[in-house]
Amino acid sequence: MKIENIGDLAVLVHTARSGSLTGAAAVMGVTPAAASAALKRLETQLGTRLFERSTRAMRLTEQGQTLLDYATRAFELVAEGEALVTEQRTRLVGRLRVAAPADLARTTLLAWFDEFLAQHPGVEIKLAAGDRPLDVIRDQVDVAIRYGIPADSRMVARPLLLQRPIVTASPEYLQRHGTPTTPQDLAAHNCITFGRGGSEHRQWQFMQGEQTVTVRVSGNRSVDDASLAHDWAVAGAGLLFKTPFELRADLQAGRLVQVLHDWMAEPYPLHAFLPSKRFMPHRVREFVAFLTDQFSVFADQYR
Structure with a gap:
């Protein structure tokens, strides 16, 4: 040394x-x-x-x-x-470097982070919010909250929530342009797309019984930040294909309406990605356990 x-x-x-x-x-x-x-x-x-x-x-x-x-x-x-x-053996200390999707951070995680920090005043959270994928190991992220399946075998994936994306739009948009009743109808609509996992998501897939339909959508709005796509949908700009957990407040308030109820998408998992199986700091382990408990409240509702 x-x-x-x-x-x-x-x-x-x-x-x-x-x-x-x-x-x-x-x-x-x-x-x-x-x-x-x-x-x-x-x-x-x-x-x-x-x-x-x-x-x-x-x-x-x-x-x-x-x-x-x-x-x-x-x-x-x-x-x-x-x-x-020492006598502080239950006290968590240190910095937590967390990466998370911007929309999930805004709608859900910020309030949960506040709660965790209130419980553990010795912890500091450094948040990287965005939809562009980070290299958890190279970028020295302690916990990356991401949708999808890990491509890197060096990472550990802890499941948080399993959801099926749904198609939504504002009541104003549907009043102006009509309501799609089949996936094929989406071709005639303005669909808002956003980057996911580093690539633009324009292939929307649906299932009904034994039938599977994949539609390539188009529209005049595409963005690399899902939270902005969310805002556009609420403003009446077009249809949005996204997990209902992040849209729940707007769905409950009627600002967004689900369409294509008879069709479902493939389940889309949300994980906490960790950089190593060999060693996990106590603050990271407790933070992931906290997130798991928070998401468990919604596990049955958003499957």
């Missing part, structure tokens, strides 16, 4: 946070000269520059940013371990 003093890593973290060695020294209670020596020692041991220095600021190099990411996670794990073996 090239790094001989864990305290030198602390200098790296505090210098990055404060933007200067003087700021890091003040936080750590050491002299600026001692902080500077620690950083130089770390760079010498690793054989690389971690900061670009100027008279005004210190900027992390690419290598410095990489080490900072890992050092930050290491210190978080140490803090969590300390809490688990």
Whole structure:
């Protein structure tokens, strides 16, 4: 192991946070000269520059940013371990890096995150909200909440909810353009599409008994954010094919209406994706258990 003093890593973290060695020294209670020596020692041991220095600021190099990411996670794990073996053994600490679809975050998860943080004030959530897929391992995400099946065998998938997408539209849209009664009718309608898993979803598939129908839809609105597609549908812009769990408030309030009741889509699972089977921090394990409990309330209603 090239790094001989864990305290030198602390200098790296505090210098990055404060933007200067003087700021890091003040936080750590050491002299600026001692902080500077620690950083130089770390760079010498690793054989690389971690900061670009100027008279005004210190900027992390690419290598410095990489080490900072890992050092930050290491210190978080140490803090969590300390809490688990001391009198705070029930207290969760550290940062949770969570990725989730924007619409699901807006309609559901934000309130649940608030509840989890209220229960565990030592935890910080860093949320990446969007529909573009992240590499859970490369992007150092602790939990990715995503629809579909994992393509990477290195990930662990914990099931949260199983749903069938439905076709909906606003009452105003249906009044102006009529209500489709078969999947084939969708060809004459304006269908709002959005990216899912990195590709645009224009093939809508339906089943009725033994019959399966796949329709390629079209429309004048397509977006890479499902929450915006949702907003367009509520505004009367077209038909939307989406899981009912995220639409439940608008369905209950009558802002959206389900059509094609006699046809159903394939079940579409929602998972919590985790980067490894070998080690899971306590805060991550408790967070996934919390999500599982929250979604279990809706499991029978949205199958």
